Amino acid sequence: MGTRWMILPAIAVVAAFPKAPAAAEARPIVIGASMSLSGPYAAGGRYSLEGTQLWADEVNKAGGLLGRPVRLVYYDDKSDANTGVQLYEKLITADKVDLLIGPYSSAVTSAVSTVAEKHHMVMLGPEAADVKIYQRGYKYNFQAQTQAGRYMQGALTLAKAHGYKKLAMLSEDTAFPKAVSSEVAKMAAQYGLDVVFNETYPKGSSDFSALLTKVKQIGPDVVFANSYLPDSQGIIRQCRELGVDAKMFAVAVGAAEPEFGNLGSTAEYIFGATQWGASMPWPGNAAFVKAYRQKFNRAPDYHSAANYAAGQVLEAAVKQVGSLDQEKLAAAISKLELDTVYGHFQVDRTIQVGYDSALLQWQNGKQALVWPDKMAEAKPVLPAPPWSKRQ
């Protein structure tokens, strides 16, 4: 994709929220974020935004924060880190927002975290799994997503249990997918796996036939695609077209989105990392799922839940501090432990250590949680049948 589009100012989309009647007089607390509403990350970006919107709505219904209503200001960063940097700069200096929420993806978060840090503004990163972002000694940025290294734990555990040996990995060449592949490469030996193929492809790729032809010649037992939705779909679909058979296929992000089901029968048997499930027993989770369905007329995915949870964390910290003082908020979040709809939030310095990963599999046209065992809705089905034997 050319850079020509990026030069032009992003089209601003500002959401106006109905003011809570009780706090109609008070000046609203303005919360700013950029979200990937177009480009390759748009699917996850939209779920993320809706999670935050629902949280803001509920805060307003309950009388606001510190007695003031909250108002969300957001812009489309087009899945582009440079655009994100400009937008956070604008949110902080021009829109003068009171609080920040991080954008979608590690790549964009990594870039914009520098802006938040520079302006001493607290920023939770609900979509930033790459730990490297939080290993730079920053004080105002906090990870509010499961660490990338934990994403494929479920898939690795199952691969080990079935005695699979050869692992092939394809990864998008941006922060999060690369973090996943380097963590998996480090852990593979512990799970008895040998990484026989490990290559990256540029963001926005749609033709994976060259890489997959190489994978086919190697004949791995397990294929991991460390990818987002469009590339996950492309890779799995082209595996079928090229007859790339493996006993197990798992993707890092795409399969957790309901849209992955557009692949139809090709989605069957595919595993996907997820960080959350509607059936998980976290406090408030069932009510969250119900309210989300009512407001947006579709089921939430884990991005929605992570952003809603980030709102809960921010809310708890503000209430604890009793003001919007960024220094005090940073200190509060670093010590905060909170059971959110997404799991147990806890950071070590700024790195998330509370949230954990789960694994789902597409079975009979639906997603089913298959790992960890205590939360599983169904048994994992392995091995995947060869493509030529499928309908």
Place this chain on the structure above:
Amino acid sequence: MVGGVYGLMSLGINLVWGVMGVVNLAHGDFIIAAGFLTFWLFARYHLNPLVALPVGVAMGFVLGALTQKFLLGKVPQDRGAVKTSLLMTFGVSYILINAAQLLFGSEFQTVMFLPGSWHVAGLDFAKSRTIAFLMASAVSLALWAFLRFTFAGRAIRAVSQSVDGASVCGIDIPRTRIVSFGIGSALASAAGALLVMIFAISPAMGNGYTIRSFAVTVIGGLGSFPGALLGAVILGMSEVFAGYLASAQIANGIAFLLFLLVLLARPQGLFGRKPS
């Protein structure tokens, strides 16, 4: 296989460029618009993408003809004409991108048409790609016959060779240009309808296809029919081979590398006419 679809794309830009001297920056967006139309008809009405193809082509022709009649046709033909029309197609490109985002959302979409592949002589032929290739070849052949054997087709070729000459022979220049731009967009739309069967597309990615079509035209030679097809096959093959032998990152840049090599070694393109 993808080369066939690239060929279709570049025939469109080639025609418009050759006949009117206009590089249509909205070309890729016509491709994407037709892709989304096909997707929408498929997702909403379960319409077979091959049936949707003529619908997309008709839409492309009408949109293209209207663009020429009401926008590009109004540009005064003086020395600034090329620059003005270039900017105008840039504007059209933006309108198409944003219209597609409003209508279809900004997410990637694809049509799951004929998954799987045929096994012939130990090789795998992906069904969707093979059909897209055959359709692209059929449309290219139809275009060739049109340009060769019909009066309107000959008029288009005449205008591309010499505007003054064609005018002296009594050819209606504005009308011919409207038809050419319409056909150019129709070809883009045909390519888009086929492309969405193979890859996922999003409204913002038309740009990449404009550049590919442009590169193919430069490689093959402006105004050359076999050049456009050969250029497309060369580009399609080198992308796949570069991805296989080197890395996917290099495959992405290969169009520009070929583009530069051809410009240096043979500026008129492989099959192009030398400027007189």
